[in-house]
Amino acid sequence: MEAFQLLSRGGARFDKGRFKNDVQLFNKAKPSNDKGKAVAKAPEGELPAELDFFKYAQGGTSKRKTSGNEHKDSNDDERSNAKKPRLDNEENGEEGAEEGDDPPMPRHRVTTKGSNVPEHVDSFQALHERYNLSKRLLTNLAESGYKRPTGIQSHGIPILMESRDLAAISPTGTGKTLSYLLPVMAALGAPSASSKGETGSGVRALILAPTRELSHQIHNECLKLAQGRKWRVVLFSKATANTLADKNVRDKVDIVISTPLRLVAALQAGHIELENVRHLVLDEADRMLDAEFLSQVQEIIAACTHPNLQKAVFSATLPAGAEKIAMGMLRDPIRVVVGLKDTPLPLIAQSLTYVADDPSKLPTLLQYLSQPYNPPVLIFVSTQPRATSLAEELVINSIPNVDCLHAGMTLKEREDAVSRMRRGESWVMVSTEVMARGMDFKGVREVINYDFPQSVQSYVHRVGRTGRAGREGKAITYFTNEDAPFLKAIANVLLQSGSPVPEWILKLPKPSKMKRREMGKVKRAETVTPASRVGRQDAIKKRDMIAGSKRRKEKAERKVQPTQDRDSSVADEREN
DNA sequence: AAAAAAC
Numbered sequence: 001m002e003a004f005q006l007l008s009r010g011g012a013r014f015d016k017g018r019f020k021n022d023v024q025l026f027n028k029a030k031p032s033n034d035k036g037k038a039v040a041k042a043p044e045g046e047l048p049a050e051l052d053f054f055k056y057a058q059g060g061t062s063k064r065k066t067s068g069n070e071h072k073d074s075n076d077d078e079r080s081n082a083k084k085p086r087l088d089n090e091e092n093g094e095e096g097a098e099e100g101d102d103p104p105m106p107r108h109r110v111t112t113k114g115s116n117v118p119e120h121v122d123s124f125q126a127l128h129e130r131y132n133l134s135k136r137l138l139t140n141l142a143e144s145g146y147k148r149p150t151g152i153q154s155h156g157i158p159i160l161m162e163s164r165d166l167a168a169i170s171p172t173g174t175g176k177t178l179s180y181l182l183p184v185m186a187a188l189g190a191p192s193a194s195s196k197g198e199t200g201s202g203v204r205a206l207i208l209a210p211t212r213e214l215s216h217q218i219h220n221e222c223l224k225l226a227q228g229r230k231w232r233v234v235l236f237s238k239a240t241a242n243t244l245a246d247k248n249v250r251d252k253v254d255i256v257i258s259t260p261l262r263l264v265a266a267l268q269a270g271h272i273e274l275e276n277v278r279h280l281v282l283d284e285a286d287r288m289l290d291a292e293f294l295s296q297v298q299e300i301i302a303a304c305t306h307p308n309l310q311k312a313v314f315s316a317t318l319p320a321g322a323e324k325i326a327m328g329m330l331r332d333p334i335r336v337v338v339g340l341k342d343t344p345l346p347l348i349a350q351s352l353t354y355v356a357d358d359p360s361k362l363p364t365l366l367q368y369l370s371q372p373y374n375p376p377v378l379i380f381v382s383t384q385p386r387a388t389s390l391a392e393e394l395v396i397n398s399i400p401n402v403d404c405l406h407a408g409m410t411l412k413e414r415e416d417a418v419s420r421m422r423r424g425e426s427w428v429m430v431s432t433e434v435m436a437r438g439m440d441f442k443g444v445r446e447v448i449n450y451d452f453p454q455s456v457q458s459y460v461h462r463v464g465r466t467g468r469a470g471r472e473g474k475a476i477t478y479f480t481n482e483d484a485p486f487l488k489a490i491a492n493v494l495l496q497s498g499s500p501v502p503e504w505i506l507k508l509p510k511p512s513k514m515k516r517r518e519m520g521k522v523k524r525a526e527t528v529t530p531a532s533r534v535g536r537q538d539a540i541k542k543r544d545m546i547a548g549s550k551r552r553k554e555k556a557e558r559k560v561q562p563t564q565d566r567d568s569s570v571a572d573e574r575e576n
Numbered sequence: 577a578a579a580a581a582a583c
Contacts, residue, residue: 210580210581210582211580211581211582212581212582238583259581259582259583260582261581261582261583262582262583264582264583265583287581292580292581292582293581293582296582382578382579382580383579383580384579384580406580407580407581407582408580432579432580432581433579433580433581434580434581436580454577454578454579454580455577455578
């Protein structure tokens, strides 16, 4: 309680140490409300790896049988370490470890399928021994804090380094980006300009991602790894596209990271050639292959005419339709699946909260935020106007450090919002689907699906913004009567990843086609319904602080706590 | 099945 007041009084800015301390206090104050975790802490035992994911499930779920070579890559000790809650930590200032040292990654079963699958590696060092990966890259890896390869890294990197095509499916936050960047860099060797004749000129590696923010993040990762090399790594934007209009400039480019439409525009303007591209990666592959992106991606692939083009697709989810398209694009592909496809990590404690209808959501959220929680919290809504209006309502209700991010904002506003998030200045970030995939904010402790996700894939990616790199996470999903037709599908996902689900939800009948169609017609309110009109006239002035998603210049002066009953002992607003 | 995202 004290901890909360300390935190709510805090200004918009705070130093990292202070923040960490507050979080610590939060954790102590927080009653153990992680039911899922309590179950998950059961002794790990000697179960075969493939049962590992199901052992927490209460009801019987059907186990998926996978075929192909199976590499058991499971380490139960590490798993239980990763699961240990941090609730009991003392405030002894030893928390520095939390920033620097990643907890050990849980090991998952890895299934590979394809011809002549290269042997996986157990260390990055082994890549030097087997493929002569440069010492420089090994050093950069170490300096970026990579110690041991994750499942997808130890299996995927050798496949790509042996110039094979790859379809990689690995859960959120398990290091897919490095899995494709490292082989690309290893293959590039010398910078483009200095090796004319041998490797030709112009861009040799191309990475496509569905959002600007994600491209940006990949670019940053790429720059870290490329340190000390003279490669030119270009994040495609309007500005860079223009500089590339100069043929001499673009001949010296080695790696391009872009969103599809941006690149298509440059192609059509004749501002870039892709005939020397030897490595093409589709990140968030299922998203890149869905209807709106597919034709753009196909146009780009068609422009990559080099005979030795290597293609790779990566995602945490790959529905059958997308997989078929992907496999059709790849040449003698190897398919690697880490853990279970379309399933969140067990270390994300997930729950479902019944909220009756749309107007009931805001009071529920305000009640939740009036109790100790672990910032930053990432909140997902279905549309841009709802994102803006929810952020406004939270500000009006004196929730501190609220931010908003959606694709309707200007580029600068979007960049600012992301950097506030990275600096830990956002405590509550309201956003649309644009943030759902790939974004790696290591500090995100909690995800709230304010609006029900529109697909299993969306759900998996959204909750996957937490629980990254072996950390624990928590995800809450609100559902209303209108969401009922899709409730069961999501409930099964929770169950599959070890989170408890109330019996009655599992007993729901499978929704009929007609019912689903009806649901498609149900339209959510355009904006979020305000919680209460009391004091609203006064409070409405505070809108400016978030309107247009501009940076709030001053923190809320208000010392009075919001009207919610802070002493409410109802810690658990879950149904049942 | 539909919104959001891509310029």
